[in-house]
Amino acid sequence: MIAKEIVNRRTRQSKSGRATSLGTYVARLDTETAVYCEGTGFFSATVKGRMAEMAALAMEATRSVDPLMHLVLSWPVHERPTNAQCDAAVKRLLQSLGLAAHQCLYALHRDTDNWHLHMIVNRVNPLTGRPIEINKGFTRNALQCAVAEVESALSFEPERNAKFEILDGRPISRTAHPDAYRLTTGARRYEAKTGLASAQRIAIERAKPLMAGASSWQELHIGLADAGMRLQVEPGRGALVWVGNVAVKASSISRELCFPALERTLGPYQPAPPSIADGNRKDRHGDDERFQVELDPVLADYHRQRFAHEFAARQKRKERRHQHAKAIASLKQQQRDERTQVLAGSWAGFGRIRAGIVSVLAEEHRQKRDVLAAAHRDAMADLHKSLPRFPDFESWKKQRETAAKIAVPTALDQKVGATVAIKTRDVAKPKAASPEEPTRSMAARSPVSVTSSIPAHHSRDAEPASAEPVNAAELARQYARRRSRGR
Known part of the structure; x- marks a missing residue:
């Protein structure tokens, strides 16, 4: 789940106008976008009455320019929160932000693939009439912490790169302990753009166990070389783990694996042998199959x-x-030859004529x-x-889904055709004689040969021929008539 604060860009709008415009947008009174709308901390039961209460309380804080907050909670595509879960999420979020007794108008929108909840929160305390500053101005950090609590309390799936997680019943920053890590902006951008694992993620997942379990520099170099990586120390940059041709700082893998920590564990630095140091220097990170880890197969x-x-x-x-460049070069050469031919010879005394030509x-x-x-x-x-x-990603996905839906009837037709062929083969198979009936040859029971009545592609002795469509009902009627004549 993602939480975000929508910044107010209409700085000249009055508090009453902002409360009205936000309430109208969130509740969507004129459309069917908002499928569920509710509020807390109000006396009125209607949306317009709640907007009026929110505007009146906001105007009590004369020193606050904009005491109203517009928050959005968004769920992944595969999660569909119920109305009760929305109420519980809003209640838990307000408690975490310290706004449990404040006014809040919220509505669930389902106009996109990701269901999202719009919230209008009034920071003005209804008892004191003064606005409250959330987390001393660090609202984003407080929102991320509150989202972790909501996800843990309501069993929602946390985001992959969430900043906070719940340990022992309280939110803990993932960068607060040594084993935690956070991908850099470049690594996150690469993964979001390509759907593949970044070099930093690969180094964390593969190089970190080798670096933590090595007992000597040589063992570390050999282990990294077997995994397609290498360790190098550069002045001013410290220890670098090369994943192909992409360098990842050892400190970004884990704070306990920085260069000073490695020297304390493994002793003074010893460089790798030349064969290992130059082994994968020219291999690109994206070209090595060992580093092709798909985080999102569809996006990849x-x-x-x-x-x-x-x-x-x-x-x-x-x-x-290239063709144009060749044509230009050929034309210029022709023009040079023409100019040389036209101006050949002596032009003594005819300078003006030559200049005109x-x-x-x-x-x-x-x-x-x-x-x-x-x-x-x-x-x-x-x-x-x-x-x-x-096409963009969303249009491409829709085209792919449409193509898959069109291909489904073809597969069904093939399945139906195979079923008809099986039933036809069962009908064409002669009925086994009962124990009471004397064993007689098929030729004696029917004046017409069975082999001659079966199409060529159904006969064992016949040469294989191109398959022709067989009418199962007609074939069954033919065999029924011949069996009756045979009796």
């Missing part, structure tokens, strides 16, 4: 297809530019180059139109 597939599409488009544009020739050459450049621009424009942009 999307980016692979998008990269292939964009790469093909770049190649076509590059080929077109040069001017006219230069203008003709310029016009030809302009025509070629215009043709190149038109060709690039046509190429740009013929290469549409790759």
Whole structure:
């Protein structure tokens, strides 16, 4: 679950106007977006009455410019909170923020894939008439801590990179103890963009156990080399773990594995042998299959297809530019040859005429180059139109789901066809004789040969032929008539 405060950008709006506009947006009185709307700390039971109460109490705090907070709680796609869970989440969140007795108007919106809860919280204390400052101004930190408590109390799934977690019944920052880590901004951006694990995450999951369990520098170097990584110490940067060609600081893996801590454990630093130090220096992090860890397979597939599409488009544009460059070079060479041929010989005494010829020739050459450049621009424009942009992630997912739905009837048709073939084969199979009936050959029981009545592709002795559609009902009627004649 994610909690976020929506910043008020209408700084000149009055408190009454802000309460009215926020209440109208959250409750969505004119639409069906808000499927559940409730409030706490009000005397009125209607939305308009609660907005009026909130505006009146906000105006009591004359020194506060904007005492109203707009908060949003958003759940993942696979979680669908009930009305009771929304009430419990709001109650627990307000208690964690120290606003349990304050006014709060909230509504659940389901107009997106992620159900979210909009909250309008009045920071003005209804007893004292003074606004309360949440966590001394560090509202975001307090919100993240409150979200951890709500997730633990209501059994919601926590976010993967949540800052707080609940240990022994109280929220603890994941960076407060040595074993905790937090991905850098670049690593999070890489994972969100590609759906693959970043070099820092791979180093934390694979290099950290090796570094913590090594008893010597040589053992550490060999263990990292077997995992496709290497350790290097650089002046001013400390110990670096190279995952392919991406360097990860040892201190970002764990605070207990920084370079001074490693020297205290393993002794003075000993560099790796040259064979290990240069083994994976030129390998790219994204090209090594050992480092291709998909955090989100769907997102990774999307980016692979998008990269292939964009790469093909770049190649076509590059080929077109190369053709234009060759055409320009050829035209310039022709113009140089023409200029040399026209101006050949002696022009003594005809300088003005030569200058005029040069001017006219230069203008003709310029016009030809302009025509070629215009043709190149038109060709690039046509190429740009013929290469549409790759759809965004949401549109691509919808197209993929639509294609999957279209492909389902085909699979069902194949299954039905296989069922019909099995039933046809069962009908064509002769009925076994009962013990009381004397054993007779099929030829004696029926004047028509069974083999001749079965299509060629159903006969064992016949050569395999192309399969033809068989009408099971008609085949069953034929065998019934022949069995009756055989009796």
